[in-house]
Amino acid sequence: MQMAMKVVENHPYVPEDMNIDTSKKSMSSKRLEMAAEILESSVFDEERDRHAPWRWPKDVWLQCDSCKRWFHQLCLGMTTALLNRFKKGKWKCCLCC
Template sequence: MKAFPKLPNMEFGTTPKEMAQERTALVLQASVFDAENDCSMCSKRNPPCPGPSIKWIQCDSCNRWFHDQCVQRDTPQLEDGDPRECCFCKA
């Protein structure tokens, strides 16, 4: 039994919301995702399809950043004055 590592303290609520929050926290702790420099959709610094320039869009609700290609928004859609909500906030 000494060969096994000590189990972490796992105290959290069991409501669906509490469990979802705990899963999110565990994933973020183990992640190498850099929220300041990586797209929240594809998790990469550069967009998946090369283009003339990299355009970034910030969600007005959660403040996450996305490549315009990843959220499939173009310049006319962004200039119409509608709030910029990501797919995570719209759901």
């Protein structure tokens, strides 16, 4: 993922610095950093995202009642019954628990 990220950041040029620290500590830290960046980008913005295709169908998405981020049912590993139960009540994502 780090290599792909460097290529995307430097597109259309080939990045010169492709040195990636693959130690367990560095990889773990980088995974957390990248996951946080992805999750921070998942906050819904009404103006920016009103026509976003990921919003439909709504029946497979769950919004955290605390941070307002959206999560996909399959990514959460939830059954439809569990998803529907949380939609009726309060639900907090793993970042807010």
